[in-house]
Amino acid sequence: MRKETYSMWDAMLASPTEPMTVKQRIHQLTRMWSGLAALETAIEPTKDDWAVCSDAVNLMETLIKHGHIVDTNNLLFDAMKALAEAGQRSFAGKPIRLDGAGIQAVRGLLEDYSMVLESLPARTMIHCHRLTEKRLQGILKGHKQAHDVVIS
Numbered sequence: 752m753r754k755e756t757y758s759m760w761d762a763m764l765a766s767p768t769e770p771m772t773v774k775q776r777i778h779q780l781t782r783m784w785s786g787l788a789a790l791e792t793a794i795e796p797t798k799d800d801w802a803v804c805s806d807a808v809n810l811m812e813t814l815i816k817h818g819h820i821v822d823t824n825n826l827l828f829d830a831m832k833a834l835a836e837a838g839q840r841s842f843a844g845k846p847i848r849l850d851g852a853g854i855q856a857v858r859g860l861l862e863d864y865s866m867v868l869e870s871l872p873a874r875t876m877i878h879c880h881r882l883t884e885k886r887l888q889g890i891l892k893g894h895k896q897a898h899d900v901v902i903s
Contacts, residue, residue, distance in 0.1 A: 755884055757877045765873035776868045783807045783861055790837065791854055796847045804857055805834050806883075807864045813883045819875060820867060829856035 770776070786803035789796045808830050814820045815827060822828075833853025841847045849857060868876065 762877045771873040830860040
């Protein structure tokens, strides 16, 4: 079982009014933007590159599901679809790669996630991480929702 990113203590001690620290935000966003860059241009993008972009999608899904943000342009679905297609390409023996529309969708979602990180309280974001990790563990145990995609 994968170690949790944040504990219940982390959530309890996090600010209920201020965003995550700049260092925390930079760490998350650097990993996610680097993953997207690799999916766009690397000769052999890795599953980790795909996974960090998927993390952003999954976190945004949790924030939307729990009413913290609204996806007015249906960008979440477009990013999910793009990453699912990239994963399917890897099953066909091709590099995990996004197409042009997929790049735009994931890039837009990462831009939105960046704004969310700067505006929502740290406690909300940590709860989001915890809920997302719990849902992903459920998926790995076979408890899927209709739209869930698993790439192993």
